[in-house]
Structures are given as C-alpha cells and as structure tokens.
Amino acid sequence: MMNTTHIVCPACSSVNRVPAAKLGDGALCGKCRNRLFNGHPVELNAASFQKHVERNDIPVVVDFWAAWCGPCKMMGPVFAQAAAQLEPRVRLAKVNTEQEQALAARFSIRSIPTLALFRNGREVARQPGAMDLGNLLQWVRSHI
Numbered sequence: 001m002m003n004t005t006h007i008v009c010p011a012c013s014s015v016n017r018v019p020a021a022k023l024g025d026g027a028l029c030g031k032c033r034n035r036l037f038n039g040h041p042v043e044l045n046a047a048s049f050q051k052h053v054e055r056n057d058i059p060v061v062v063d064f065w066a067a068w069c070g071p072c073k074m075m076g077p078v079f080a081q082a083a084a085q086l087e088p089r090v091r092l093a094k095v096n097t098e099q100e101q102a103l104a105a106r107f108s109i110r111s112i113p114t115l116a117l118f119r120n121g122r123e124v125a126r127q128p129g130a131m132d133l134g135n136l137l138q139w140v141r142s143h144i
Contacts, residue, residue, distance in 0.1 A: 005057045008091075010033060010042040014056045021079045023041045023088040030114060039084035041092040046100055052093060054121035059144045064107070066098045071130035072113045078133050081142070117143050 004017040009029035016036060018027045027036045033054055039064065053060050063079050065072035085093040097112055099102040107116060107123070117125040117140065125143040 006054050006055055007036045007058070007088075008052045009036055009039065010040075013048050013051050015051070023111045028086075031082075037087040039080075039087060041079055041083045041094045044093045044095050044100075045135060049095065049100075049103055052091065053118045056091050058091055059084075059124075060093055061095045061140055062116045062118065063076060063092070063108045064097050064104060064112055064116065065094060066096060066112050068098070069112050074131040075113050078131070078136060081096055081133055082136050085137060090144060102122075115139070119144075 005019045005020045005023060007016050007018050007023070008014070009016060009019070009032060009134060012029060012032040014029055014031040014032050016027070018036065024037070028034065029036055042052065044062070053062070063075070065076070067112040079094070086092060094105055097109055111128045113128075113130055115127045115131075115136075116123050125139075127139055131139065
C-alpha cells in the first residue's frame with residue numbers, strides 16, 4: 001500500500017491525497033489544478049483556517065500579524081523566504097488579526113507577530129515576536 005499524505009490546496013482548500021514520496025515533485029490539486037506548494041505562505045481566514053490546520057498531514061506554522069505592525073512588516077519577507085525553504089515538509093500560513101479578530105481571540109493572541117505551530121489540529125508551539133530567517137528556521141525545525 002502506498003503511503004499518502006493529505007495536503008490542503010492553498011488555492012481552493014480542497015484536500016488532496018499525495019504519495020508521500022512525491023510531495024516535492026510539483027504536485028497539483030486534483031480539483032483546481034494549481035500547485036499544492038508554491039513557496040509562499042497561504043493567507044487564511046475564519047472559513048479556511050480550520051481545514052488547513054486540521055486536514056494537512058504536515059505541520060502548519062501560522063503567523064498572526066497586522067498590517068499596521070512594524071515588526072510584522074519586517075518579518076513578512078522573512079516568513080515568505082522560510083516558506084520557500086520549508087515546503088513541502090511544512091505549510092506556512094498567515095492570519096491578519098485585524099480582519100480575523102475572532103481567530104486572534106480564540107487563540108489568545110496578545111502580541112503580534114506571534115507564530116503558532118499546529119500538528120494534527122493542535123497547537124504544539126508558540127513564539128511571540130519577529131525573528132530573522134535563521135532563528136525562524138531553527139524554531140520551526142526544532143518543533144517538527
């Protein structure tokens with residue numbers, strides 16, 4: 001039996017079964033035909049958050065941020081670079097706390113940026129504050 005991994009499409013949020021050995025081979029969504037990994041963080045909202053966190057078989061790192069936040073603006077490009085380096089082993093996603101205040105409240109986000117790492121639908125690690133690329137990669141790798 002082939003070992004498969006469930007991956008939620010960043011474009012249409014469909015759940016795809018991908019052979020684990022082919023995760024990094026440019027896998028396409030079976031529904032919308034977009035790439036399942038494009039080297040960029042996925043923008044999540046209240047409607048898509050739960051599906052991405054619960055249905056991805058890979059860890060999901062969520063950056064809770066806001067457009068008015070200086071450290072968030074500085075960390076944005078770093079987070080995008082991390083996505084390019086960590087995919088397909090890890091999905092990186094962003095939640096704008098100004099637009100998704102209920103999600104921020106649900107996870108008791110007190111400062112931004114705050115990173116939360118989810119595995120199997122559960123939060124397993126949290127890191128407040130901006131980080132440079134090296135520290136971000138080290139933090140993620142230490143928790144996966």
